[in-house]
Amino acid sequence: MPAAEFARSLRARDQLVGYWIALDAPAATERIARVGYDYLVVDVQHGLIGHVGMLNALMAIDAAGGAQGLVRVAANEPSGIGHALDAGAAGVIVPLVDTAEDAAAAVEATRYPPRGRRSYGPMRSGLRIGPRPADADESTVVIAMIETPQGLANVREICATPGLDAVYVGPADLCLAVGGAHPGDPAVAAEFESAVDEIQRAAAEAGIAAGFHVSDGEAAPPRLAQGYTFASVSCDLVHLEAIAAHHLTAARR
Known part of the structure; x- marks a missing residue:
């Protein structure tokens, strides 16, 4: 679906399913983008992807048609957010949002004046969302990750931030945030599910x-x-390893 339609669908809280990209492998990303997911997330925070890799991944997603490309940026700062959006991302997932002020800063970095402080340099993004800043604002989503003790404590204030489109649960860090010794720690399963509900x-x-x-x-x-309202499935690196192990087991059987 086009970027504007995707933004409207996400904001309408329609159910969407996406996929996570951690590898700098544009040809593989293009193939995955053709499967039928609503969006793909290019992970610049923990994925093995630099700026050129991010650009190539977004171009591969666009070439496949259908899915929209989001970017999980490395940090909540204007430069990285601007780079992702100028490269053609339909939106950003911003990590480590602890407060409503953090969320407001992320929103401000994604919106052009007078609504925000995004610098005008459309580059690739201008090819598909047009030159008017207001059009870009309406076609761009900003999503805050809730994954720290502070973020969890302030989640209602964060969600009430004007212009924020969504929040996102990273279960590994959220598990640590509620006292887990490691991601998926069964000792804090009840606390984790309580946080997820909240x-x-x-x-x-x-x-x-x-x-x-x-x-x-x-x-x-x-x-x-x-x-x-939306869910992102695992990632390409994890699935590549899993299917390779599956075939090895089958071959040796």
């Missing part, structure tokens, strides 16, 4: 979307049924 309720009360990162496709429907 984030979903806060987003619903504010009328914004809520996303969840899931380990595989089977894990997505329960989170969507819980009230999360």
